[in-house]
Amino acid sequence: MNSILVEKIKNPNVSLIDLEQLKTKTIYIAIFGVGNVGGRLIDQIHASYREILERRDLDLKIFAIANSSHLLLDKEGCSENWRDAIIAQKVGYTLQDVLTYAQENEFDNLIAIDNTADVEFVLNYEPLVKSGFSLVSSNKIGNTIGLDFYRNLRKTLSKHKKEYLYETNVGAGLPLVDTIKLLHLSGENITRIKGVFSGSLSYLFNRFSEGNKLFSEVLQDAINKGYTEPDAREDLCGNDVGRKLLILARELELHNEFSDIQIENLIPKQLRQGTKEDFLLQLKDFDVPFHLKKKNQKKGHVLRYIGDLRGDLSKNDGAILEVKLVSVPRNSMLGQLKGSDSIFEIYSESYGDNPIVIQGAGAGAEVTARGVFGDVLRLSNKLN
Structure with missing residues (x-):
């Protein structure tokens, strides 16, 4: 029997709509870097959205999309028209804008995705983790700069009970x-x-x-x-x-x-x-x-x-x-x-x-984006 109907029988005063919402896990995603890999990843998520929602009870909401100068925010999830929408945003933002937006909207199950190749952006990893985000990255720099940074990040992840997945760092989408x-x-x-x-x-x-x-x-x-x-x-x-x-x-x-x-x-x-x-x-x-x-x-x-x-x-x-x-x-x-x-x-x-x-x-942006998407789904399964 359908699990929602079972719950309805047990709790007749609860509406089916409320039960459906309880059943579905919402994942709030912030994507940094919208070049070849980042852009394809967003399109892949949109293309698979309905199937993932129906088959896995996962609602993947991309609430933030950022390039080097523009930031697009939408608590209901950025639409397939995101390319035009992000250009229309004012220039200039800080990481704090994203953190504050997530906090004000009381988002949980947060994932930050780094599709940049930026040496400086990896310095944002610890603030993101401390603010409740788990991490997915195609950017190799966070794992290859100084060993002190590498170890400190893992201590921070452990302390805050967050995850960091980066399968695409080596071999694109291969399970290496x-x-x-x-x-x-x-x-x-x-x-x-x-x-x-x-x-x-x-x-x-x-x-x-x-x-x-x-x-x-x-x-x-x-x-x-x-x-x-x-x-x-x-x-x-x-x-x-x-x-x-x-x-x-x-x-x-x-x-x-x-x-x-x-x-x-x-x-x-x-x-x-x-x-x-x-x-x-x-x-x-x-x-x-x-x-x-x-x-x-x-x-x-x-x-x-x-x-x-x-x-x-x-x-x-x-x-x-x-x-x-x-x-x-x-x-x-x-x-x-x-x-x-x-x-x-x-x-x-x-x-x-x-x-x-x-x-x-x-190699290839499509393959790499698919590998990042795989990390997002694996991480989504682990989140509460």
């Missing part, structure tokens, strides 16, 4: 962070994690290894298709892969800082400075060095840009963290990678020489 966290918490001794962490660089080296095109031509193609950051040097310098590697190290409670990572920068020294426009005019400077790297491989090998975490991980004093270009057999797991997929090999004592392998789409 949670898998490693569960293995570690269960007492599994992870001995090594290696793989292709960047969907952008996966596409680049998969194409370069298979065909006869110059490296500059493949790179330009990747840029044109939007696989790289607006300035492709952000991918090619290796820092993004390094941050992802550090996040996994810290999930294993290893005492590593970003400065511990050995990163091979793929950008020729003469191209590391200057404007993005200057860089794009000099892509041919990549061709000779990368032609030689490709030519000097063993037969049947291909190039892959990987992250590698290893060492005696049973000790918490840190691990060897490397980001580098390697040559691997074409028929290996790394060598068989296609498209813009990412792949992660997780080695542990129990699994021996046969790693757990997680592979799939490792």
Whole structure:
């Protein structure tokens, strides 16, 4: 029998409307950052709203949407017309405006989502948690700045009984962070994690290894298709892969800082400075060095840009963290990678020489937004 009707029989003086409202859990969401990922996330939530309400009894209300200069607030939930509505708002706001609005409207079950790439915004995490928000983030910076910040945030989360989910920090929407966290918490001794962490660089080296095109031509193609950051040097310098590697190290409670990572920068020294426009005019400077790297491989090998975490991980004093270009057999797991997929090999004592392998789409705003949405739903289930 329908649970609402059961309650009606038990409590005949309570209206069906009141019972329906008691049954449904309302989640109040504030979204910061409405670029590619943030914008798609809002659209995904709107597209799935009715189904989630009916099937899971979750009412997802986006009460705040903020970009770098505008803030849109609506206690009933921002509409599908949010893009026009946010532009119409006055310029300028502070985080306190959001906190005050939530407090004045007595919202509970609060989630703040960080879809920015802003170093400064992560400083808002602790004030948000102290004001009753749990956190979901696609922004990797909060997990890769100083270890003191990392530890203090977790103490604050524990003290206020709040959650922080960030599955998309590594592998876009792949279930990697949670898998490693569960293995570690269960007492599994992870001995090594290696793989292709960047969907952008996966596409680049998969194409370069298979065909006869110059490296500059493949790179330009990747840029044109939007696989790289607006300035492709952000991918090619290796820092993004390094941050992802550090996040996994810290999930294993290893005492590593970003400065511990050995990163091979793929950008020729003469191209590391200057404007993005200057860089794009000099892509041919990549061709000779990368032609030689490709030519000097063993037969049947291909190039892959990987992250590698290893060492005696049973000790918490840190691990060897490397980001580098390697040559691997074409028929290996790394060598068989296609498209813009990412792949992660997780080695542990129990699994021996046969790693757990997680592979799939490792890049793209749509995939990342879907991963953030998944974190929102997982967190919603935990909230009272």
